[in-house]
Each structure stands twice: as C-alpha cells, then as structure tokens.
Amino acid sequence: MSKGKPVLTLFLTFLKIGAFTFGGGYAMIALLEEEFVGRRKWLTHEEFLDIIAIGESTPGPLAINSATFIGYRQAGFFGSLASTLGVVLPSVIIITVISLFFDRFMQFRYVQYAFEGIRACVVYLIFSAGLRMFKGLKKKPITYVIFGAVVALFISFYIFGIGFSSVICILACGCVGLFVYALTSLRKPAGLTECEPAREAGHLDPEPSQKEGGAEK
Amino acid sequence: MIYLQLFLSFLKIGAVSFGGGYGMISLVRETVVSNGWLTDTQMMDFIAVSESTPGPIAVNMATFVGFSQGGVFGAILATIGVIMPAFFIMFLIASVMRTFMKRKGVNAFLEGVRPGVVALIMSTAVTMGLSTLFGVGGEKLDINILGSVIIAVVAAVSVLYKKIRKKKISPILLIVLSAVISLCVDIIAYG
Secondary structure (H helix, E strand, C coil): CCCHHHHHHHHHHHHHHHCEECCCHHHHHHHHHHHHHCCCCCCHHHHHHHHHHHHCCCCHHHHHHHHHHHHHHHHHHHHHHHHHHHHHHHHHHHHHHHHHHHHHHHHHHHHHHHHHHHHHHHHHHHHHHHHHHHCCCCHHHHHHHHHHHHHHHHHHHHHCCCCCCCCHHHHHHHHHHHHHHHHHHHHHHCCCCHHHHHHHHHHCCHHHHHHHHHHHC | CHHHHCCCCCHHHHHCCCCCHCHHHHHHHHHHHHHCCCCCCHHHHHHHHHHCEECCCHHHHHHHHHHHHHHHHHHHHHHHHHHHHHHHHHHHHHCCCHHHCHHHHHHHHHHHHHHHHHHHHCCCCCCHHHHHCCCCCCCCCCCCHHHCCCCCCCHHHHHHHHHHHHHCCHHHHHHHHCCCHHHHHHHHHHC
C-alpha cells in the first residue's frame, strides 16, 4: 500500500468522528470501536480497551488521546498528526462559525429566556457527570479522604472568596496518592520475607524498565 | 499579548485536565474568571453550546473561549494549547514509553488524582448552582425559583429515562427541555 493512503484514511475517519459525535469523549468510544475494531479491524477488542484505559489516565481530552494513539499505531508520527487534526477540525470550524453570531444571537429576548433555563440544566449536567465518575472510583478509604478534603477546601475557598488553584490541587492529590503508595509498600515488606524489601529497595519495579529497554531498541 | 496568554493558559489546562471535558471545567472557569475574560454566566452558556455541538467538549470550550478573546487566531491558539500536551504524551506512550502506564508509581499518582478530579467537578457544579440559584458569591441573595424547578424536572426526567429505557439520556435533550420550559414560563410571565 502506498505511504500516503493510511494517513489520508486516518484523517478522513477521524474527521467523520469529530463531526458526528455529540457529548464528548465518552460518546466517541462507541463510534471509535465500531470503526476500528468492527469495520476496519485495525485493532483487537483488548487493544482498544487498553487505549481507552490509557486515554482516561492521561491528561487531555479522551478523543485527542485515542486519535493520537491509533494514528501512531497505523502510520507513525504523521498518522497521529493527521488523526488529531481530523478529530479537532470540525469542532474548531463549527464553534468559530457559532462564535461569529453568538453575541448577536444572545441579544434576542427569547434566546435569553431559553438560556436562563439552560444554565440551570448545565449545573445538573456537570453534577451528574461528577456523580457518574464518583460511582466508578475505587472504593478505598483514601479515595473518600481525598474526595472529602477537596470538596471541603474548594467550597470553603469559594464561600470566603479565596483564590483556588485546581492545578495545584490536582498535583497535590497525585502526590498524596504516591505518598500513600510509598507508605503501604514500606510497611508490607516488613511483615513479609527478608528478600522482599531488598528487591523493593534495589529497584522499585524492575519489570517495566526491562521491557521498555527492549521496546526502545 | 492576549494570544500568548490564551495559548499558555490552555496549554496548562491541557496538561493537567484528567477526566475529559468535565474534568477541565473547574480549570477553565478559574482561568476565564481570574483573567476577567468571562463571567460565570457566560461560561455556563459556553458549556451548554459546547455540549450541544459535535466534537470533544474540551476542544469546543477552548475554541469558544479563544474566539471570544482573540478572534479566529485566538481560537486556533487556544485549541492548539489544549490538545498539545495530550498529543505529545500519547505520542511518547505510543512510541517509546509503552509500559509507562503500567508503572506502579504512575498508578499510585493517578489513584490520588482521580477522586480529586471528581471532587473538583462536583464542587464546581455545587458552586455554580449556588451562584445561579441563590446568587451566593454575588452581592445580593435572591432565590431563582425557575432555575430550581428546572433542575428538579431535569433530574427527574433523566432518572426516569434511565429506569425505563435502561440507558443515559442525551444531554442535548435535557438542554432542549430546560430551554423550552424557561421559554414558556418567561413568555407567560413577561411576554
């Protein structure tokens, strides 16, 4: 097959996905699976699930994460570039066109009436998205501690009008996760055999780094 | 230097927004309000439009905010900013760091981040609700009855829909429903 073809196919496929999925990344998952696992057979079901899991755990929109990953798998750097551009382009064009008229559109009395209700709906949409994600969290004590602490901090900062930084908050939560992991992995080996702590001390996790060396070669 | 500011703000948002479009709402809100770009009300209008148009919500929001502050060029820069971290991180994972995500440290970090992000999303909803429904955080305290009724109706409809049809109701349907209710009520009340 010629070199340009998969790149173009990727671009067009992701253009279609970007233009027709409403409701963000999660709505996109079904369409991506149908396209790449079902129709084109570029990925197996397991590979697809892996990509979604990685996309969910890395920062940024899920749609971009999966486009970049699938694009790279099929056609290297240019594949990932073409896929990402494809998935983003419809959004940029549609929103830009809407933006051109948005201010004038908002001047209409009936539009203002409608948006009064829509704002209330947005509050519900955000809350229910959070609730759905909450149900998907691991049921560990540390989860509830972090959740409770962040809610308490955020709302009290808001009520007292103090500036809150979500960036610092997210990074701090990650550090708490690391700290808890370090504590539990320090405590566990003490109760186990002698050779366990030696392995832990020498190398935190030898397996992945070996595999990684192989992959780089 | 609005262009540079837009690009850097959205680059930062893209780099730490775990959990998709809703995960970045608290970050975007902080950025646009602290820079004086948008009010909370405008931000909610933007979220509604981003939710009802195709494509990733995060990209829609970035384009929207970028355009409002810096026209077409601002829209493009904000969008590039928000997707660049995701692009490079995924590119590295797909090419040279295939097993990076399997590292225990990465997992431990994410296990701390996830509940934090969910907490940010829900607190954002609560504080947005307080400011639209009760005017808390503003200068006066007045209760928005229509808004409260709409939230109750929308919540009831989506719970019922899930019970009957066994799947999640489309957010666009809920947005249309709430628009129709408030349009009717306001026309009856104010003409």
